[in-house]
Amino acid sequence: MSQRVLVVEDEPNIVESLSFLMKQEGFDVSVANDGATALRLVETEMPDLVVLDVMLPRRDGYDVCRAIRANRRLDGVRIMMLSAKGRELDRRKGIELGADDYVTKPFSTRELVGRVRSLLGLAD
Template identity: 55%
Template sequence: MSHRILIADDEPNIVVSLEFMMKREGYDVLVARDGTEALATIRASRPALVLLDGMMPGMSGFEVCEAVRADPDLAGTRIVMLTAKGRDTDVARGMGAGADAYVIKPFSTQELVQRVGELLA
């Protein structure tokens, strides 16, 4: 059984490349275009891992991460924050919100695939 991954990002180019890359790795991929849709999809589909953009319309990725961590039913969901916000305070906020990893855009696709594999191992 392949792991289900949710890509939550409001930038179509990033979604397309991440979706292609994750499907190529054998993952079942879902997509959400904003934070509100991301949280609803996480609750309905229970992905094993979420690639979560920090800044999205509706709810930010940080808010989605906090909501997931506050829900005991979703506690096992792995979250990788993918964001252009790279200051130390942003990283601390993402990790403080409960992210399992924090990846700053632009990122190495190979490193991201490797990180996802490690988190799902």
């Protein structure tokens, strides 16, 4: 059974790129374009990994991360935050809220795939 990845991003070009990359790696991919939809999909689909943009409509990525980590039923869900906000303060905030990784845009697709595989416990 393939692992499930939820891509949470409001920029269509990035959604398309991330979805393609994740599908190419054999993951089952779902997409949410805002924070509220993301939380609903996390609850119903129970993805193995959420690739979560920080700046989103309807609930930002920090709020979504906080909500996921507050729900014990979702303890197994890994979170990779993705953001144009590259300051150490922003990164630290994401990690302190419970993100497993924090990647800044622009990102290397090869590095991103490697980090996703690592978070999911898959050997390269």
